[in-house]
Amino acid sequence: MARNRPVRFLASLLALLLVPFFSATPALAGVSQVRLKLPLKPRLPLRGNERIALAPFLIVADADRARDKRLQNVDLQAEFHRFLKKQIDKKTKLEVIETPPDLKLPTQNLSELGRAAEFWRSVGILTAAEIVVSGSLEFRVEDRSGYKTEEYTSPINGQTYYRQMYVEQTGFVFDIVFLVFDGRTGEKILQDEFKDFRQTGGRRADELQGLFENLFSLENQILNLFVAREREADRYIFSD
Amino acid sequence: MTRPAALVLLAWTAAIGCAGYSHTEKAKSQIAFGSEVARKGLWREASFRFEQAIAKEPNNARAHNNLAVALEATGEYARALAEYKRALELDPKDTYIRRNYARFAEFYTSYTRTSGKAASGS
Numbered sequence: 001m002a003r004n005r006p007v008r009f010l011a012s013l014l015a016l017l018l019v020p021f022f023s024a025t026p027a028l029a030g031v032s033q034v035r036l037k038l039p040l041k042p043r044l045p046l047r048g049n050e051r052i053a054l055a056p057f058l059i060v061a062d063a064d065r066a067r068d069k070r071l072q073n074v075d076l077q078a079e080f081h082r083f084l085k086k087q088i089d090k091k092t093k094l095e096v097i098e099t100p101p102d103l104k105l106p107t108q109n110l111s112e113l114g115r116a117a118e119f120w121r122s123v124g125i126l127t128a129a130e131i132v133v134s135g136s137l138e139f140r141v142e143d144r145s146g147y148k149t150e151e152y153t154s155p156i157n158g159q160t161y162y163r164q165m166y167v168e169q170t171g172f173v174f175d176i177v178f179l180v181f182d183g184r185t186g187e188k189i190l191q192d193e194f195k196d197f198r199q200t201g202g203r204r205a206d207e208l209q210g211l212f213e214n215l216f217s218l219e220n221q222i223l224n225l226f227v228a229r230e231r232e233a234d235r236y237i238f239s240d
Numbered sequence: 241m242t243r244p245a246a247l248v249l250l251a252w253t254a255a256i257g258c259a260g261y262s263h264t265e266k267a268k269s270q271i272a273f274g275s276e277v278a279r280k281g282l283w284r285e286a287s288f289r290f291e292q293a294i295a296k297e298p299n300n301a302r303a304h305n306n307l308a309v310a311l312e313a314t315g316e317y318a319r320a321l322a323e324y325k326r327a328l329e330l331d332p333k334d335t336y337i338r339r340n341y342a343r344f345a346e347f348y349t350s351y352t353r354t355s356g357k358a359a360s361g362s
Contacts, residue, residue: 039315236336238302239275
C-alpha cells in the first residue's frame with residue numbers, strides 16, 4: 001500500500017496539470033464562420049420610381065480591333081441595351097424609356113460627352129425622363145494561348161518534374177463607363193467604371209457567350225447604381 | 241498568522257476572485273448567446289448581446305470582434321470599422337480577428353470609394 005502512494009501522488013499531479021489543458025481546448029474551438037449579406041446602398045440618390053432614359057453608349061474600339069471579325073458578329077450597343085433594360089425592368093421599379101433610334105451623340109469623346117449638359121437636358125425633355133444614362137463600352141476578345149509551366153509526377157519513378165504545356169485560352173475583357181445625367185438640368189450626377197475579365201479554355205470560345213459571362217458577373221454592381229443590393233461575405237465569430 | 245486572520249484573508253481572496261470570475265462569466269454567456277442568435281441571422285439581437293458583453297468586460301477582444309461582425313451585417317460599416325480596430329488593438333495576434341479585419345477593410349475601401357463618387361458625382 002505504502003509503495004503505491006508515490007504513484008497515486010504522481011497520477012493526481014498529472015491529472016491536475018492536465019485539467020487546465022483540456023479546459024482550454026474548447027476555447028480554441030469556439031469559432032464559427034458565418035455568411036453575411038452586406039447591404040449596399042444605391043449609388044444614385046433615387047426615390048425608386050423615376051423614369052430613366054437609356055441613351056446610346058460610345059463604342060470604344062481601336063483600328064485593329066475594329067477589323068476583328070469575331071467582334072463584327074457582336075452588336076455591342078444593342079446587346080448591352082437589351083441586357084440593361086431587362087435587368088432594370090426585372091429588378092427595380094424604375095420606368096425604362098428607350099431614346100429615339102436616330103439620336104446621335106454630340107461627340108465621340110467621353111470627357112466631352114460628360115460635359116454636354118445642354119444635349120442631355122434636351123434628351124431629358126424629349127423623353128420626359130428624370131435620369132439619362134449613357135457612357136462608353138469596350139469589349140475585347142484576347143487570345144491568351146501560350147506555354148505554361150505544369151507540375152508533372154512521373155508514373156514510372158514517382159518523381160516530380162516541371163514541363164511546358166501549350167494551353168489554348170481565350171480572354172474576354174469588358175469595360176463599361178457609366179455617365180448618369182439629371183434629365184432636368186443635364187448635369188452629370190455620377191460617373192463610374194466597371195471592368196471584368198473572364199478566361200475560358202479553347203482558342204475559339206464563343207464571343208457572345210463571353211460577353212454575357214462578363215455582363216452577368218457585373219450585374220450586381222450595375223444594378224447597385226440604381227437600387228440597394230446585397231453582397232455576400234464570410235466572417236468569423238467567437239462563441240465564448 | 242493567526243487562524244482567524246488566515247480565514248479572513250482566504251475569504252477576501254475568494255470574494256475578489258469570484259467577482260472577477262462573475263464578470264467574465266457574464267460576458268461569456270452574452271457572447272455565447274449572441275453568437276447563437278447571430279448564426280440564426282438575428283443580427284440586431286446579437287449586436288445587443290455583444291454590447292452587453294463589452295459593458296461587462298471592455299477589454300474582451302472577442303466581444304469587440306463579434307460586435308464588429310454584427311454591425312457589418314446591419315450595414316453600420318463605420319462603427320464596425322471602429323470595433324474591428326479595437327479588437328485588433330486588444331489582441332493583435334488573433335488570426336481570426338486579423339482575417340476578419342482584412343476582409344472587411346477590402347470591402348469597406350471599395351464601398352467608401354464608390355459611395356464617395358456617387359455623392360460627389362465626379
